[in-house]
Structure formats: C-alpha cells, structure tokens
Amino acid sequence: MADFDIDLMSCPLPKMDYDTIQLAHGAGGKLSADLIDKIFIPRFGNETLDKLEDQAVLNIPKNKIAFTTDTFVVDPIFFPGGNIGELAINGTVNDVAMSGAKPLYLSVGFILEEGLPLETLHIIALSMEKAAKQAGVKIVAGDTKVVNRGSCDKLFINTSGIGIVPNNVNISANRLTPGDKIIISGSVADHGMAVMTTREDLSFKSKIKSDTAALNGLVEVMLNISEDIHAMRDPTRGGVATTLNEFAKQSDVGIQLYSDKIPVKHDVKGACEVLGIDPLYVANEGKLIAVVGSEIAENMVEAMLKHELGKNASIIGEVVNDNKGIVVQQTGLGVNRIIDLPVGEQLPRIC
C-alpha cells in the first residue's frame, strides 16, 4: 500500500474494538483516548507529547524562531514514492528549513472521515514516525477531528513547525540582487507527475515516483559553505515557475533562465508532454531553489552534488536588472519566452 518501506509484520495494527474510524474517535472521550494510546503515542511519543497536555511547553535555546503551517489534502493519499503522512512531515520540515532554520518541533492536526480503515491511519502514522525520525524532528502537539462520512475525503493532515534560525542567516524572497545565480537542487516535476499519473483516468504505466524528502540536511550542508544565501524556497504547488515569479516580484528584479539547464527526468518529461503540462509549473516535494551571490554559486553547487538530495544540483539562471518582476526563459531557438504565474488549476490536490 505505502511505498515508504513500512513493515507491518513487525509493527501490526494494535487490537482495537473497531476496524474503522467512528465519529466517537474524535469526541474527546474513551474512543479518542484509545486512538491516541494505541495508534498515535506508540508512533509519535516523546517526553513532551506523552504528557498529553493541550499544549507543548518547549525550551528554545536561541531567540529567533521560524514558524510555519501547511495542510495536506493530496489525492490519492498513497502515491508512488510516498503518502500523505510522509508528505505532511517533509513539507513542513522543508518550509521551516527554507528559512535556514533547524527544524525541531512539529504539531499534527488530523481530520478523519468516519469509516476510514484504522489500518490506513496506522500505516500513515508509521510513515510519519519514520519521516520525523529521518528529519530529526519531534511531534509535540496534536489534534484529531472526525467528520461524518462524506464530509471530507478520507483524511487531511495539517502540520505546523518550529525551528531555530541561526543568528547570521537572513534568507528572504526580497533579497535577490542582479548578478545572483539561481540554483536548483535536482530534477523538477517528479511529485506532481507521480500523483497525476496515478489518478484513475491517467493510468498509463510509468515509473515516476514522488521526490518527497526532508531537505534540512541539504540546507545544513549549504549553510556550511555560506550563511549568506539570499533566498531559498521549495517549489511545491505551482512549481519552479511560481517560486521564481514570487522571487522576481518581491525583489523587483528580473530572472533569466538558461534554456537547457533545468533538469527533468526522462519519464517525467514524457508524461508532461502527453498531458500537455509544462514541468516548470508542476509541484516538487524534495527540491529547493536557492539564490546566492555569483562568487559562491559554484562552490555551493559542488557541495550540494555530494549530498544525496543535491546530486543533480545545477545553476539554472541568474538575476538580472531588466524585465523587473518577470521571469524569462531563453528557448532553444534563442527567443525569450515569459514564464508567467499559472492562472488556473492544472493539478488540484497535489499536496
């Protein structure tokens, strides 16, 4: 079921009185307690969460923190390369990490549909446990709501995250400066196309897998090269095109993309062509875009190439003085085309 390697033999679904989620599992009574005790605490437990207070009290050693929230509604909830639970951990870890912060603590809020198989929730909780461990973060606060059948689609997950920002780091979408280089950590459009190609009416065979991954380890490597990263973001919904447009507008600069530098895997490119979708607009869940001064760009890429999640890193463009607020890509023919913000919704419920 899950692509994340989950061993249900060594960690089977605990014996419970019901096989599926009941409204009472969200009511705060005995069944709520049962769900927390048997499904969540064994997976997420730590000295803070185990207290079962309504809030986590945390010791924060430094005084600048990053705080972020994201809700996950991806459909289907299991897709090649991952599932909604893993995505919910990695997505929020990444949003914290993109500020240069070290992610430390997460909260998790579930909305469950009455009738959801408990085994599904168990597998998702297992994936979340594994993803949180890999990223080195603790789940310290949680909430579960159950809605009646038909009032949500299986389950939705909100995660919020807290991290510590190093003192000298100041990463922001408004710090792009002409001459800066645009770096991408690897191939684009993997996550979005993995989800798209599994949707029922697009079931052509493909080996495309989501790239969902926690990027905080890669960010640490990058900050060791230089703390002076100007801007950084993970190009999720709306893809690389949207992130770069936001950068260009917020810094009031132009962005020039090199024509043939943006890495796209062969299968992904094929699927995009079949569906008529530009990979620059497709969601990624384990990639980052960094904007750095040209003097450190080569060193930065070199360091990234040595990390598993940066092994296809490359410089894909630069910040320019003209075309303020606009992203331009040179085509193979030497013509410039404007990479605008997407207007409609190509890929609903991708994350």
Add this chain to the structure above:
Amino acid sequence: MADFDIDLMSCPLPKMDYDTIQLAHGAGGKLSADLIDKIFIPRFGNETLDKLEDQAVLNIPKNKIAFTTDTFVVDPIFFPGGNIGELAINGTVNDVAMSGAKPLYLSVGFILEEGLPLETLHIIALSMEKAAKQAGVKIVAGDTKVVNRGSCDKLFINTSGIGIVPNNVNISANRLTPGDKIIISGSVADHGMAVMTTREDLSFKSKIKSDTAALNGLVEVMLNISEDIHAMRDPTRGGVATTLNEFAKQSDVGIQLYSDKIPVKHDVKGACEVLGIDPLYVANEGKLIAVVGSEIAENMVEAMLKHELGKNASIIGEVVNDNKGIVVQQTGLGVNRIIDLPVGEQLPRIC
C-alpha cells in the same frame, strides 16, 4: 449571518473576478495570490505576514514557549454567538493560555470547498481579525488548500499557536494534590448546546449562545493572584467530565464534585433535558477549569469574579485521596455517582 458584530457596510467584499471559491484559488498561482491579497492580507496583515514567506521568523524574548494545534470542523459554520473563524482563533489562544503562557502568534490553515461563496470567507476572515485583535495575538503564517466540491464540508480551519511561558509557572494535569480545590470560571455547556439547537432537526427556539471567548486576559488576572496554579484546562470537546477525568487519571487522585455547585444557565439546562444530554459532557469554548491549593482558592475566585469572563466563577469540587483516577459527584440525595469518560459521540462536529 455572523453573530459576531461584523460591519460589511464599512468593509465590503472586495471586487474580485469570481463570487465563489475555485480550485485555482488553492493552486499557488494568480488566483491564490488574488485571494491572499484581497481577502487575507487586509484582515490579518502585519509586518511578519506581509513578507509572504513560507515561514514566519519570530523574535522570542524568553526561552520557554507553549505550542499547540487545533482543527475546527464545526457544523454549522455560523451559530448563535459566533462562527468557525472566531472559534478557531479563541480555541487555540485558549489552549496556549491554559499553560499559563501569554499567546503571541498564530498560524492559520484553511481547507476550502470549491464553490464556497467568497463573501462567507470574507465574513469569517473579518471575525478572525476581530478575535485576534481582542486576544492580542498576531497571525504570522498561513496556508490555503481548495478541494473539489463534495470533498470537504464548506471549510475547515486549523490554527496553531505559540506563547511565552512565564519562568515560575508550571501548570500540568499531573500536579493535582489531595486538598486542592477545583474552580470553574462560569456556566457550562453553552457552546455545545448553542450548536446543537441550531442543527436543522432540533430547531426549537432558544436564546442559547456559544460562550466562545479568548481566556488569556482572565488567565493573566489569575496569575497575578498566584503563579502556583497546579492544573488548568478549557473543557471543550467532552466537556467538564472529560477534563476532570483526564486530570484524575494523570495525577492518580480522586475528584469529588459538590452536588449543586456547577453553574448551568436556565435555557441550557432545559435544552439538555429535552435532548437527554448531561451538561457535564457538553463542550465549552470560553470557560476554564483551574486546580489550585485550598489556601489560595477563595482569593482566586474573588479575583476571577471581577473579570467579565469569570463573573460566575465558583469552586465546584476538590481533589481527594480515595477513588484514585475517578471523578465522583454527590447527587442531591447524598448518593455518589461516577462521572465517567463519555464512550460514544453525543455531539459530532461541535468545534
């Protein structure tokens, strides 16, 4: 529509290209930007949120913080005395405040159903703005997802919150000590019965209003009397009965409730009788239970009585040595009855 006094004349829905939520409003592109610029930033804007980064970077002056999350799925989204937006602000402010912390920052995650009228979202955002101002908290991070029609019920809201815990405060469900007094800040069951009596098939006339309110101001008054509050919680889902059971179990003590001390408003009591529901099990959204040493209990109540949200505060019971883990209420006849955790779901989607 909203009970919270919203002046749409002075703050009308901005002119937008659509009247209802489209899938593209959640896609991260132009329509997403439009929604953020016209509906959310005018309501929630502040120097942190306006940066439109994927995470808020916050200066935290002290080193112990409270962190909490809660998802709101209340049905209907407008009810007498409030709406889902106001509830989402107050609920998370209260969860932070119950640790004795001063709530400072909130994140907001929306799940919107395609087709939701923009005016509904606008009114809810206005209520949230007002509630956040009243509570003195800033919304510093946000996320919006849109799901296709039928995949959620109108809208759900997750809020996560951060606050600063004063150094000498140590409030916890495991600090109840025999002899301690149980204080409630006012009448019980208002919120739950306000929602129940508005559900379609229970439309008997009543004047019951939700008690939704931010309790951080009251908590400040209480901490001024003594920082040594042993335990504190807002009895939301599952009501007073559930909160006290959790306290009794986590501290391994008994709780004895006085028979006639629990304040229930006349209309609320009537509605509970008609529906066959015990008010002790019904959700509150603007009440707190505090457990304090007997030597300070009277002073604490006296101070609470002077605050708008504590004007019906009273001592409703005490912590005892016997009946460990159990909550007992003396009935009018002098017989003890056990107030157990609720087993089923009496009131789905109450918050």
